[in-house]
Amino acid sequence: MTALPLPTRMRAPGLMVAMVVMLVGFAVASRDFAMPGNVLNIIMQSSVLLLVALPMTFVILTEGLDLSVGAVVSLCSVALAQVALATGSLVMTSAAGVLVGALAGVVNGGLIAYLRIPPFVATLGTLGAAQSLALVLTGGQSVTGLPSNVLFIYGGSILGVPVPILIIVAAYAIMHSLLYYTPFGSFVFALGGNREALTLAGVSWRRMLMAVYVLGGAWAGAAALVLASRLSAGHPTAAIGMEFDAIAAVALGGTSFERGDGWLLGTLLGVAAIGILRNGLNLMAVSSSVQVCCIGILVILAFTLEAFRAPEL
Amino acid sequence: MSIDGVAPGEPNAGGDWRPMTDVQDSADLTPKLELRGISKTFPGVRALTEVSLSIWSGETHMLLGENGAGKSTLMKVLCGAVSADSGEVLYGGRPVRIASPADARKLGIAVIFQEFSLVPHLDVAHNVFLGRAPRGRIPGITDRSRLYAETRRVLELIGFDVDPRESVHRLGVAHQQMVEIAKALSQNARILVMDEPTAALSDRESERLFAMIAKLKADGVAIIYISHRMAEVFALGDRITVLRDGRRVRTLLPTEASPDELVRLMVGRSVDTTYPRQFRKPGATMLEVRGLSAVSGISGIDLIVREGEIVGLCGLVGSGRTEVARAIFGADKVTSGEVRVFGRIHPGSAEGSARLGMALIPESRKSEGLALIRTVGDNLLLAALPQLFRSGLLWVATGRAAAQRIVAQLGIVTASLRQQALALSGGNQQKIVIGKWLVARSRLFIFDEPTRGIDIGAKAQIFALIDELVAAGAGVLMISSEQSEIVHVCDRAYVMRDKRIVGELQRAQLSEENIVRLGMQQ
Numbered sequence: 004m005t006a007l008p009l010p011t012r013m014r015a016p017g018l019m020v021a022m023v024v025m026l027v028g029f030a031v032a033s034r035d036f037a038m039p040g041n042v043l044n045i046i047m048q049s050s051v052l053l054l055v056a057l058p059m060t061f062v063i064l065t066e067g068l069d070l071s072v073g074a075v076v077s078l079c080s081v082a083l084a085q086v087a088l089a090t091g092s093l094v095m096t097s098a099a100g101v102l103v104g105a106l107a108g109v110v111n112g113g114l115i116a117y118l119r120i121p122p123f124v125a126t127l128g129t130l131g132a133a134q135s136l137a138l139v140l141t142g143g144q145s146v147t148g149l150p151s152n153v154l155f156i157y158g159g160s161i162l163g164v165p166v167p168i169l170i171i172v173a174a175y176a177i178m179h180s181l182l183y184y185t186p187f188g189s190f191v192f193a194l195g196g197n198r199e200a201l202t203l204a205g206v207s208w209r210r211m212l213m214a215v216y217v218l219g220g221a222w223a224g225a226a227a228l229v230l231a232s233r234l235s236a237g238h239p240t241a242a243i244g245m246e247f248d249a250i251a252a253v254a255l256g257g258t259s260f261e262r263g264d265g266w267l268l269g270t271l272l273g274v275a276a277i278g279i280l281r282n283g284l285n286l287m288a289v290s291s292s293v294q295v296c297c298i299g300i301l302v303i304l305a306f307t308l309e310a311f312r313a314p315e316l
Numbered sequence: 317m318s319i320d321g322v323a324p325g326e327p328n329a330g331g332d333w334r335p336m337t338d339v340q341d342s343a344d345l346t347p348k349l350e351l352r353g354i355s356k357t358f359p360g361v362r363a364l365t366e367v368s369l370s371i372w373s374g375e376t377h378m379l380l381g382e383n384g385a386g387k388s389t390l391m392k393v394l395c396g397a398v399s400a401d402s403g404e405v406l407y408g409g410r411p412v413r414i415a416s417p418a419d420a421r422k423l424g425i426a427v428i429f430q431e432f433s434l435v436p437h438l439d440v441a442h443n444v445f446l447g448r449a450p451r452g453r454i455p456g457i458t459d460r461s462r463l464y465a466e467t468r469r470v471l472e473l474i475g476f477d478v479d480p481r482e483s484v485h486r487l488g489v490a491h492q493q494m495v496e497i498a499k500a501l502s503q504n505a506r507i508l509v510m511d512e513p514t515a516a517l518s519d520r521e522s523e524r525l526f527a528m529i530a531k532l533k534a535d536g537v538a539i540i541y542i543s544h545r546m547a548e549v550f551a552l553g554d555r556i557t558v559l560r561d562g563r564r565v566r567t568l569l570p571t572e573a574s575p576d577e578l579v580r581l582m583v584g585r586s587v588d589t590t591y592p593r594q595f596r597k598p599g600a601t602m603l604e605v606r607g608l609s610a611v612s613g614i615s616g617i618d619l620i621v622r623e624g625e626i627v628g629l630c631g632l633v634g635s636g637r638t639e640v641a642r643a644i645f646g647a648d649k650v651t652s653g654e655v656r657v658f659g660r661i662h663p664g665s666a667e668g669s670a671r672l673g674m675a676l677i678p679e680s681r682k683s684e685g686l687a688l689i690r691t692v693g694d695n696l697l698l699a700a701l702p703q704l705f706r707s708g709l710l711w712v713a714t715g716r717a718a719a720q721r722i723v724a725q726l727g728i729v730t731a732s733l734r735q736q737a738l739a740l741s742g743g744n745q746q747k748i749v750i751g752k753w754l755v756a757r758s759r760l761f762i763f764d765e766p767t768r769g770i771d772i773g774a775k776a777q778i779f780a781l782i783d784e785l786v787a788a789g790a791g792v793l794m795i796s797s798e799q800s801e802i803v804h805v806c807d808r809a810y811v812m813r814d815k816r817i818v819g820e821l822q823r824a825q826l827s828e829e830n831i832v833r834l835g836m837q838q
Contacts, residue, residue: 180457184460185456186449189449190447192438193446195437196438200434200443201447204417204448205447262485263435263436263437264436264485
């Protein structure tokens with residue numbers, strides 16, 4: 004196998020190559036792609052995915068997986084929409100979303116950390132449960148007529164900066180600090196890398212694993228708020244399949260599915276890559292059904308490129 | 317006076333030992349730590365039976381025993397990872413409860429583990445202070461500058477030159493062991509437990525550790541030191557306790573023990589520590605390496621291995637021994653030079669090696685040599701599958717017979733072929749790795765540290781096995797950090813320094829002094 008001249012210590016080189024190719028390709032193919040308005044568009048549209056993909060990185064770092072996240076976002080979105088209609092309060096609405104998400108996280112974490120059910124199976128189960136619950140709560144209908152304060156979350160701006168951008172900047176700052184600047188962050192790496200090390204350090208790995216899934220659920224609630232605001236409705240199947248984009252973004256970003264090897268900034272870039280791909284394909288009038296296939300191909304291509312890189316010494 | 321709670325009549329000559337100190341204050345009249353009648357039963361195994369032990373401030377207490385003698389369990393009881401079923405622990409004369417690692421830490425007990433307790437994708441500093449990171453001014457946020465400063469201080473203390481920001485997975489085994497040591501020392505422990513701390517270290521690094529131990533002793537730290545190396549036991553130990561089958565056999569002073577005596581106590585029978593070998597006249601050349609250089613940095617390697625020979629490859633850790641083995645085997649990319657196996661040019665791939673009848677038994681059994689969660693039978697057949705089943709169909713009976721034959725031939729202790737490999741002791745795991753290549757009819761073996769982490773009894777068995785291999789016409793290239801092993805076992809040896817071979821020693825010239833002289837920087 005011939006080694007490609009990719010830097011050996013660079014993370015996710017396949018993603019970097021793919022990004023450059025996509026940016027150049029779309030800019031050539033579509034006149035609208037490189038316009039400032041479209042760039043803002045890509046960022047805005049990626050905000051929901053980022054809120055889900057950041058905590059998904061934590062989950063995958065623990066050698067875990069959360070398949071339920073799309074269904075949980077859907078469930079949160081209808082729950083918070085109903086609370087918004089009933090109370091009209093943004094605080095109550097946000098709290099409802101985060102709380103429902105966190106509860107789903109407690110169920111996931113409990114199954115995985117305390118009942119020792121493999122994450123794949125446990126979250127597959129909660130996927131079904133959350134999806135059903137969302138449909139039952141709404142009778143399959145969208146919850147529309149959200150008050151203007153909820154719509155402000157996606158449509159509004161503060162000091163000229165769109166609110167979703169403020170939210171993703173804050174979200175990244177929080178999750179980055181949590182992972183790299185707190186003891187909890189070290190424990191997340193240890194959960195995937197060496198659980199015995201945690202036990203010997205006097206830390207309960209079960210409690211930490213639980214915390215990771217609850218954190219993921221809470222962020223799913225926040226993502227649901229942004230999504231509901233964007234759609235002007237809570238929709239019981241709005242986020243179906245979002246786990247696919249989220250896991251793809253994390254994988255693209257160079258986080259490994261074993262041994263707690265990962266990189267949060269990579270996830271940010273992975274989300275950007277998926278946002279760019281979807282946006283570019285939209286501009287070229289490619290249907291969203293075909294887009295999913297393109298994301299799959301992107302992930303596989305990025306990993307193939309990496310397989311050809313010279314081994315790290 | 318029954319110091320260690322020993323039953324009358326049980327020999328316990330070391331029991332009345334006291335540390336020699338100038339000032340005899342009251343603290344010196346009670347042991348720092350005392351274990352009384354500790355018992356522990358795991359499902360199906362009686363791991364510890366009524367073990368009593370006392371450790372004084374400023375003492376280095378050597379703990380000896382074969383694998384499975386109860387050393388690790390005793391250590392886990394001490395550090396709170398396992399709680400004893402019965403018995404008590406006294407700290408400075410007061411009874412204490414060690415129910416969790418946090419309790420042990422509060423008492424100032426720190427453990428240097430052999431099976432690394434490190435997180436691979438965290439840097440050195442975060443590993444050293446895992447769970448104890450200094451808090452900064454912002455609540456919940458780690459004070460990174462203090463974290464790195466304190467780590468640097470500890471690393472300097474043990475004379476270990478590594479960047480605290482380097483990710484641990486990039487470090488070699490020896491350096492990881494140093495991080496493990498730094499981790500334990502950073503806790504300012506009053507009682508330090510070390511499980512074979514030098515197993516992965518070069519002589520120079522070991523020397524540094526010994527100097528460190530002397531300093532800690534002078535500061536009144538009590539040290540429990542588990543070792544399989546006789547030289548260390550006598551050089552470092554103030555007292556020696558031998559465990560066997562979960563019981564304490566005897567505690568004695570170095571002056572009243574001899575290596576043979578200790579081995580006899582450990583195994584309950586006499587094992588010859590000199591690994592007797594029949595040296596034969598070597599046959600035809602099996603492996604010929606000329607001017608081999610590889611991407612891993614080794615260069616200009618010339619060596620040959622002949623039929624019926626055990627050839628040693630020695631040098632300090634990091635001198636390039638493993639890299640030579642990997643390049644010969646085709647696991648690392650070769651940049652120049654050639655490897656001939658039975659006169660044929662080696663294709664430069666691991667599959668090619670297997671086809672040519674060459675086997676590499678790697679240093680880290682757990683990650684490279686064995687599929688731990690698979691069964692003993694599966695592991696034994698792994699390398700031979702293409703040869704045994706040319707049709708592509710796996711005949712269960714044929715496979716079982718082949719595996720059964722090897723289990724019997726090597727004396728692998730396993731409940732059945734269906735036993736998971738991870739349940740076996742280190743010695744038996746090593747036999748499986750060797751056995752797997754025997755099934756594949758390999759004739760040229762490269763062993764990388766075949767006895768690392770293996771107790772003395774199993775070591776003798778492994779060497780007897782290697783001797784059998786060469787008696788049957790195999791050729792062996794053996795990497796070892798234990799020079800005494802090279803001296804006792806090898807027909808010839810090559811010595812490496814800085815990724816090159818710097819000398820070859822014939823049987824008559826083989827001595828630890830010669831190896832060290834060649835291997836050290838001039």
